[in-house]
Amino acid sequence: MKNLKKIFYSVSYIALMLTIFCAELYIAEYLYDMYKAKKQSNLLNETIIDRNEVIIENTTDDNLINPVKTERMLKLEELQKGNSDIVAWIEIENTNINYPVLQGNDNSFYMNHNYEKRSSSSGAIFLDKDYSFELPSTNLLIYGHNMKNGTMFRDLLKYEKKSFFDEHPTIRFTTNKEDAVYDIIAVFKSKVYYKSEKDVFRYYYFINATNEQEYNEYVENAKKASLYDTSKTANYGDSLLTLSTCAYHTKDGRFVVVARKAE
Numbered sequence: 001m002k003n004l005k006k007i008f009y010s011v012s013y014i015a016l017m018l019t020i021f022c023a024e025l026y027i028a029e030y031l032y033d034m035y036k037a038k039k040q041s042n043l044l045n046e047t048i049i050d051r052n053e054v055i056i057e058n059t060t061d062d063n064l065i066n067p068v069k070t071e072r073m074l075k076l077e078e079l080q081k082g083n084s085d086i087v088a089w090i091e092i093e094n095t096n097i098n099y100p101v102l103q104g105n106d107n108s109f110y111m112n113h114n115y116e117k118r119s120s121s122s123g124a125i126f127l128d129k130d131y132s133f134e135l136p137s138t139n140l141l142i143y144g145h146n147m148k149n150g151t152m153f154r155d156l157l158k159y160e161k162k163s164f165f166d167e168h169p170t171i172r173f174t175t176n177k178e179d180a181v182y183d184i185i186a187v188f189k190s191k192v193y194y195k196s197e198k199d200v201f202r203y204y205y206f207i208n209a210t211n212e213q214e215y216n217e218y219v220e221n222a223k224k225a226s227l228y229d230t231s232k233t234a235n236y237g238d239s240l241l242t243l244s245t246c247a248y249h250t251k252d253g254r255f256v257v258v259a260r261k262a263e
Contacts (some may be wrong), residue, residue, distance in 0.1 A: 037122050037151035040115055041098040044089055047075040070179040076100075077176045083115060087127055089174040090142065090243075094167075095155040101142060101173075103127040111145070122152055130207045133175070137208040138215060139240040140173070146245045146255070153245035157255050159187045162228045169230070171259050173241060182241045182259035185232045188225035192252040201225060203242060203256055212236045222258045234260035 049071075069077075072089065079100060080086050088101040102110045102124045110126035113119060128141040144153030158164045171182040193200045201221040209215035215236045223233060234240060239261040247255035 037096075037147070037149070040100065040124075041096065041151075043079060043100060043115070044072065044075050044098075047078050049074045049078050069176075070174075072174045072179050073176055076174055080176065083117065085110075085117075086115060087133070087175065090125060091172045091174075092155065092168055093170075093172070095158070096151055097144075097153065097155050099125045099144075099152070101125050101127050103129065103131065105129060107143070111143075122147055125152065128207060132208075133177075135208065136239070139206050139208070139218070139242055141204065141207055141242045141244065143244050146247065153243065156243055156245050156257055157247065159184075159257055160227060160255075165228070165230065170262070171241060171243070171257075180239075181262045183232050183262050184257060184259045185219070185230050185234055186222040186226040186256075186258040187230070188222065188227055188256050188258075189247060189249055190225065190254045190256055191250050192254065203258075204244065204254075206242070209236075219258075222256075232260070 076086070076089050079089075083102070085102045085104055086100045087103045089099070090101050091098045100115050102115060103126060104110050107126070107129050110124040112121065112123050114122065114124050123145050125142060125144040128143070131137045131140060144156075146152070146157065147154050159168075165184060165187060169184055171184065173180050173182055190201065190203060192204070193202055203218070203222065206214075206218045209218070218240075219234045241259045241261070243257040243259075245255050247253040
């Protein structure tokens, strides 16, 4: 009987130690991911550029105008030297959303790799692989994880309340060609639908409108699904920005914010 008790206590002790070790490992990984995400969000501010080496031209040739590059655009170009997959920078004022935007050859790599191409459960904020800056495509469809530590696209869910939208109605999106502001036109909950489901709004398929009708249908569906009226819309020809993250109101749920480039 004593031997059985010793074995029981030994097994219990080992199980307890393993539980504590796993908990500590989880906490360490949680804190490390938060640290890396915070570091990532501060990249633009910490990037240094040498203006003596920058030649900026402002030329006008009939319909072609090359605007003077902003500080953000120049810093983005500097970051791109470290990773050419960095295509933009996205920021929503007074939130944790302040990150580089990556674009890979697929839509899976940056789900579990950061801007340095290192493995990370937080992943990175990334642009859909099918978007083309050369066209350019109609809709910048951008994905990011909904992290419990408040990083990446977690703060998108704050838009569920109109009061938050009223205080944060715009998104800043910077590329090395422009430093633009986008007005939010719709905020809605959605999901990834089964192929068998008909007459549903698959927002995640919309990258480039082939015609005006297709464009208008996307905007109308987004406005119809919106949790509240933003009092703004988009017209054919306006560039769109769609931010998507996971949500848990339903199986395979998504939370989506749609915006149009301000005039």
